[in-house]
Amino acid sequence: MDEDGQPGQRPAVDGARENCGLMGAFGVPDAASVVFRGLFALQHRGQEGAGIVASDGQRVQSIKGMGLLADVFARRPAGGLPGTLAIGHVRYSTTGSTRIQNVQPLVVECVDGIWAVAHNGNLVNAADLRRAYQQAGAIFQTSTDSEVLVHLLADPMFRNRPRRVERALGELRGAFAFLLLTRDSVMAARDPYGFRPLSIGRLGDGIVFASESCAIEQVGAEPVRDVLPGELVVAEAKGIRSSSFCEPVTGALGQCIFEQVYFARPDSRLFGESVHAVRSALGERLAAESPADADVVIPIPDSGNCAALGFARASGIPLDYGFIRNHYVGRTFIMPETDQREGSVDLKLALVPSAVRGRRVIVVDDSIVRGTTVRRRVGALRRAGATEVHLRIACPPIRHPCHFGIDFPSRTELVAARLGIEEIADFVGADSLAYLSHEGLLGCVTQPGDYCSGCMTGRYPIDVAGERSKQDLEHGSPVTDA
Numbered sequence: 429m430d431e432d433g434q435p436g437q438r439p440a441v442d443g444a445r446e447n448c449g450l451m452g453a454f455g456v457p458d459a460a461s462v463v464f465r466g467l468f469a470l471q472h473r474g475q476e477g478a479g480i481v482a483s484d485g486q487r488v489q490s491i492k493g494m495g496l497l498a499d500v501f502a503r504r505p506a507g508g509l510p511g512t513l514a515i516g517h518v519r520y521s522t523t524g525s526t527r528i529q530n531v532q533p534l535v536v537e538c539v540d541g542i543w544a545v546a547h548n549g550n551l552v553n554a555a556d557l558r559r560a561y562q563q564a565g566a567i568f569q570t571s572t573d574s575e576v577l578v579h580l581l582a583d584p585m586f587r588n589r590p591r592r593v594e595r596a597l598g599e600l601r602g603a604f605a606f607l608l609l610t611r612d613s614v615m616a617a618r619d620p621y622g623f624r625p626l627s628i629g630r631l632g633d634g635i636v637f638a639s640e641s642c643a644i645e646q647v648g649a650e651p652v653r654d655v656l657p658g659e660l661v662v663a664e665a666k667g668i669r670s671s672s673f674c675e676p677v678t679g680a681l682g683q684c685i686f687e688q689v690y691f692a693r694p695d696s697r698l699f700g701e702s703v704h705a706v707r708s709a710l711g712e713r714l715a716a717e718s719p720a721d722a723d724v725v726i727p728i729p730d731s732g733n734c735a736a737l738g739f740a741r742a743s744g745i746p747l748d749y750g751f752i753r754n755h756y757v758g759r760t761f762i763m764p765e766t767d768q769r770e771g772s773v774d775l776k777l778a779l780v781p782s783a784v785r786g787r788r789v790i791v792v793d794d795s796i797v798r799g800t801t802v803r804r805r806v807g808a809l810r811r812a813g814a815t816e817v818h819l820r821i822a823c824p825p826i827r828h829p830c831h832f833g834i835d836f837p838s839r840t841e842l843v844a845a846r847l848g849i850e851e852i853a854d855f856v857g858a859d860s861l862a863y864l865s866h867e868g869l870l871g872c873v874t875q876p877g878d879y880c881s882g883c884m885t886g887r888y889p890i891d892v893a894g895e896r897s898k899q900d901l902e903h904g905s906p907v908t909d910a
């Protein structure tokens with residue numbers, strides 16, 4: 429991606445913001461510490477805030493804070509939260525601004541006990557639900573879309589009826605993976621389209637849930653399966669039960685293809701497939717569709733690594749490291765101002781002049797959002813003596829917004845929404861530019877019909893016309909941030 433970003437995996441600065449990451453454990457000794465370790469593997473999904481809520485069956489306790497997981501838990505280690513059940517969250521805001529009240533899991537006390545809620549995704553009907561509850565006298569503590577589930581759970585209309593959680597979940601539209609915690613249970617749910625990932629693992633006699641399988645492996649658990657679209661899994665003392673909270677989606681699911689292209693860690697299995705294998709295949713396909721005469725293939729680390737490997741393998745052109753990441757530069761994602769972030773991008777990627785000097789270079793990355801960062805990188809390659817720079821992008825142009833949890837900049841800021849491919853090549857200063865085709869992208873996953881690629885095509889699994897936007901939600905918030 430033409431931005432900066434994440435430790436060990438991907439950059440990002442002038443474009444899309446992160447998803448969130450979820451981790452939960454039930455029936456596991458020192459569950460909060462297990463969740464803490466799992467969240468480490470999910471830090472790439474959000475660096476703005478982190479929290480863990482744990483229960484020992486009697487008391488529910490939490491630690492939350494702004495910033496990276498290690499910083500939040502430096503003074504108050506997760507091991508101080510006793511109990512065998514816990515859920516945790518790492519956050520990057522896609523709705524709701526950057527403030528401590530929005531850090532999850534949200535914890536509330538209803539008439540029948542404590543509920544903690546952790547959410548990944550974006551609810552497209554959150555503003556309508558929020559307004560309806562506010563008009564009925566409800567008070568909201570956060571400006572996140574996630575809080576509407578708390579109000580649904582507390583609503584007597586659902587609270588006093590069987591299948592309360594299923595009924596509450598059934599009111600939501602949009603993208604969600606939820607983890608819920610009560611004093612004596614942990615629950616996991618995914619929206620009917622399966623936009624966001626959520627997996628189940630087995631750890632000893634207990635069970636764990638995580639946004640990506642890399643977190644399940646990280647805690648030494650054995651991956652079991654994904655939470656199914658439209659499924660609620662409840663882990664409690666009497667066992668694990670599964671139920672459906674909606675009619676099955678007729679036709680295609682809406683799994684986010686951008687998770688495969690960019691967001692997830694390459695060592696995860698996502699939606700049933702290896703992210704690394706998918707990304708390598710994207711590179712191979714890209715090489716077949718858009719070859720170039722060149723001396724070397726270099727990735728933009730880390731987001732372009734797997735695709736560059738595939739490109740080099742398929743083209744027979746050697747792979748080399750033309751850029752090296754500095755892992756000790758602070759997290760650019762949490763720098764709120766674009767100028768700050770872009771300054772850090774330059775610090776974060778160092779050029780290796782000897783790898784590119786006098787050579788014709790193919791640069792492979794996963795995507796272009798605004799185009800400003802890649803422009804600086806192409807300029808740096810030329811100054812270092814590259815004789816030609818051919819840019820190859822392992823997904824189609826991103827021209828449309830995402831309504832389901834990925835916070836791309838506005839359409840006017842998306843370079844591919846404004847310019848044609850030749851014009852983008854001119855803008856970034858590349859000798860040639862090619863994107864992977866949409867057919868090529870979908871040809872690299874095993875169930876192409878079950879993926880959303882709305883940010884590339886403008887066609888979304890859910891009709892979002894008429895739904896209030898996340899901006900409406902923010903504007904509807906009674907709280908403004910200093």
Ligand code: SF4
Nearest residue numbers: 684685830880882883
């Ligand atoms: S619109 Fe794009 S980023 Fe959003 S869910 Fe669909 S594929 Fe993912």
